[in-house]
Amino acid sequence: MPELPEVEVVRRGLQDHVVGRTVERAVLTGARVARRHGAGPADLAARVAGSRVRAVDRRGKYLWLVLDPPHDDPQALVVHLGMSGQLLVEPPDAPREKHLHAAFDFADDGPQLRFVDQRTFGGLALAGLAPDRHGPRAYGIPEPVLHIAPDPLEPAFDRAATVRRVRAKDTELKRVLLDQTVVSGVGNIYADEALWRAGVHGRRRGAALTGPTIGRVLDHAADVMREALGQGGTSFDALYVNVNGASGYFDRSLAAYGQAGRPCPRCGTAIVREEFMNRSSHFCPRCQPRPRVRRPG
DNA sequence: CTACTGACCTGTTTGC
DNA sequence: TGCAAACAGGTCAGTA
Missing domain, CATH: 1.10.8.50 (Helicase, Ruva Protein; domain 3)
Incomplete structure (x- = not known):
């Protein structure tokens, strides 16, 4: 079950494989994966397209991609893996997983980012970034994560x-x-x-x-x-x-x-x-x- | 405000 | 063999 160490392993993988790349297209399947995104899955997909991934950050079990949209302030694609969520980096022609809920294509035509979740306790949301009241943070904290306390492995932990x-x-x-x-x-x-x-x-x-x-x-x-x-x-x-x-x-x-x-x-x-x-x-x-x-x- | 419970999910394992 | 119940558990809405 993904707790802090497992989420951090995923964060490091994303850091290696998606930072610096530009999202060309996102496809979300079903509404549930974006249930925490008020405007719905189509809105999320539309607003992610064209954004460059600037960083991948984490607090506790929450993970987010800091995105640079073409003509807007940075925003966060917040990911929670829930109990069974996976973020996978795979070739675009890799077989479709049974519980594939989202796929992100990049402008470089390189590997896809996929969100796969058997139980769909996890999900995706797009959110603004706000300053962290616990201490300085390069890109701030996504609004849906502001209520989460610092984890024991981060500098802000008191x-x-x-x-x-x-x-x-x-x-x-x-x-x-x-x-x-x-x-x-x-x-x-x-x-x-x-x-x-x-x-x-x-x-x-x-x-x-x-x-x-x-x-x-x-x-x-x-x-x-x-x-x-x-x-x-x-x-x-x-x-x-x-x-x-x-x-x-x-x-x-x-x-x-x-x-x-x-x-x-x-x-x-x-x-x-x-x-x-x-x-x-x-x-x-x-x-x-x-x-x-x-x-x- | 605080403490606590149930609902959300589905594949696998266990028990009758 | 077959079916049902138990099990895994992170988060949050809702209740007391």
């Missing part, structure tokens, strides 16, 4: 401020880690891994934890995502791939996520899976003791 925000939350720590307005880029996989590394149970409440403990969890989240990025990301199947269609290898390094019943790499106790927020949580019952007091609900 560790102390994030610790304070987590402590101010009257809710469980894992829920806060997944809240993209507090810290972005962390999804279910890296939340479980960070909590395991820190030896903290995700059901402990932010307000009940010490600042140093929360800081440790955040540091582990940054570490594990950095390591995953070094391995090309995590993937369990062909759903997550880089722009060339290749998978990452970090799934071989997971200690907790998806490891139910397997021994904890630190103490040997069997990893437990339980339902949390209508998803799965994985933890070591010995290294990550449950909170002793649980509130009702």
